[in-house]
Amino acid sequence: MSKTPTGDFSLINIGQLVTNNSQLGEGQLGIINNAAISIVDGKVAWVGQTSNVDKSLQIVDANGDCVIPGFVDSHSHIIFAGDRSNEFAARMAGIPYSAGGIKVTTAATRAASEQELKINAQRLIAEMHESGTTTIEIKSGYGLDVETEKRSVKVASELTVEVTFLGAHVVATEFADNPDAYVDLVAGPMLDACLPYSKWIDVFCDKGAFTTSQTKKILEAGIANGLKPRVHLNQLEQGDAVGMAIELDCASADHLTYLTDGDIDALAKSNTVAGLVPACEFSTRSPFYPRARDLLDAGSVVSLSPDCNPGSSYSSNMPFCIALAVREMHMTVDESLYAATMGGAKALRRNDVGHLTVGANADLVLLNAPTYVHFAYRPGVPLIKTTWKDGNVVFAKGASA
Numbered sequence: 001m002s003k004t005p006t007g008d009f010s011l012i013n014i015g016q017l018v019t020n021n022s023q024l025g026e027g028q029l030g031i032i033n034n035a036a037i038s039i040v041d042g043k044v045a046w047v048g049q050t051s052n053v054d055k056s057l058q059i060v061d062a063n064g065d066c067v068i069p070g071f072v073d074s075h076s077h078i079i080f081a082g083d084r085s086n087e088f089a090a091r092m093a094g095i096p097y098s099a100g101g102i103k104v105t106t107a108a109t110r111a112a113s114e115q116e117l118k119i120n121a122q123r124l125i126a127e128m129h130e131s132g133t134t135t136i137e138i139k140s141g142y143g144l145d146v147e148t149e150k151r152s153v154k155v156a157s158e159l160t161v162e163v164t165f166l167g168a169h170v171v172a173t174e175f176a177d178n179p180d181a182y183v184d185l186v187a188g189p190m191l192d193a194c195l196p197y198s199k200w201i202d203v204f205c206d207k208g209a210f211t212t213s214q215t216k217k218i219l220e221a222g223i224a225n226g227l228k229p230r231v232h233l234n235q236l237e238q239g240d241a242v243g244m245a246i247e248l249d250c251a252s253a254d255h256l257t258y259l260t261d262g263d264i265d266a267l268a269k270s271n272t273v274a275g276l277v278p279a280c281e282f283s284t285r286s287p288f289y290p291r292a293r294d295l296l297d298a299g300s301v302v303s304l305s306p307d308c309n310p311g312s313s314y315s316s317n318m319p320f321c322i323a324l325a326v327r328e329m330h331m332t333v334d335e336s337l338y339a340a341t342m343g344g345a346k347a348l349r350r351n352d353v354g355h356l357t358v359g360a361n362a363d364l365v366l367l368n369a370p371t372y373v374h375f376a377y378r379p380g381v382p383l384i385k386t387t388w389k390d391g392n393v394v395f396a397k398g399a400s401a
């Protein structure tokens with residue numbers, strides 16, 4: 001490839017193009033071989049065979065390599081300050097993970113300026129672009145007071161449209177003796193302060209965090225104020241909140257390390273995406289991974305995300321999640337790629353990302369590989385050559401994008 005363009009261009013000689021549109025190509029991934037794609041005004045303008053491409057646009061040669069839609073990461077916690085590598089090392093030496101570690105990050109985040117929080121998040125977003133991610137949901141949740149939560153969602157809103165208010169990450173230390181008073185703060189003044197910057201509301205519903213009834217109260221307060229709900233469920237123990245998440249029409253229920261057969265049936269019949277975050281099981285040395293195979297076999301929509309956060313999963317890398325999904329959760333490579341792209345789009349209820357149909361956002365990734373199978377076949381190897389978001393280069397290997 002001679003030059004990496006931004007703006008209008010045609011990418012030709014794509015050995016394997018994943019469109020995620022089964023009407024455009026083969027299988028669920030809608031694969032077209034010997035393909036080309038034209039990008040105009042930041043959107044997909046045309047998809048087809050290289051022999052039929054519009055040659056009036058600037059031409060880029062993919063040299064037979066694979067092109068996929070940009071990854072859609074529907075679950076990240078990248079507004080924070082500080083580092084918890086010591087806690088990680090201790091955990092690997094045998095101390096179990098608990099939700100309480102979040103409080104360490106809270107102290108550092110409260111002390112950080114808006115600019116410091118933004119610079120740290122931008123550093124992580126650059127990593128995400130480098131590993132092929134183009135749509136990023138960002139949660140608050142390390143402030144746990146009105147002022148810092150507001151600062152967190154404000155910073156997030158400058159970096160993405162998918163901003164999630166997660167004041168209910170854990171109960172703030174100041175409210176340890178009266179968690180219901182913290183629930184009232186989150187569902188009242190904190191929600192009011194964060195509302196102008198947020199699209200989503202989320203709660204960590206689990207052991208050591210919030211009960212099902214507290215979760216319901218907070219999500220309903222957000223919904224009443226126009227936010228859309230999503231939820232963290234069943235990471236640390238088998239809870240009883242899957243039905244509640246479905247009843248409130250949560251766009252996704254994330255983690256799901258513990259699930260009953262009844263939970264799986266209910267999710268499969270619902271509009272709630274099962275948001276799996278296997279890098280978290282990996283990083284916490286969880287005794288097992290979510291039952292992805294059972295979820296898929298039951299017909300549930302699954303998404304994948306690294307769950308980037310400084311405590312339980314400090315990875316921003318979607319290809320790593322694909323490798324884990326294949327190796328540890330018995331998902332096929334095709335299912336894993338679909339979950340990392342369309343699954344994430346469905347978890348964010350977006351129609352314009354996660355696929356390369358005409359009219360979709362021109363969010364696409366050129367690999368240094370002939371096929372996306374290499375994400376699982378060559379784990380840990382950097383396989384991204386170029387990442388475009390809205391037709392603009394946000395990462396190019398060997399260049400400072």
Ligand SMILES: [Zn+2]
Nearest residue numbers: 075077232307
């Ligand atoms: Zn999370």
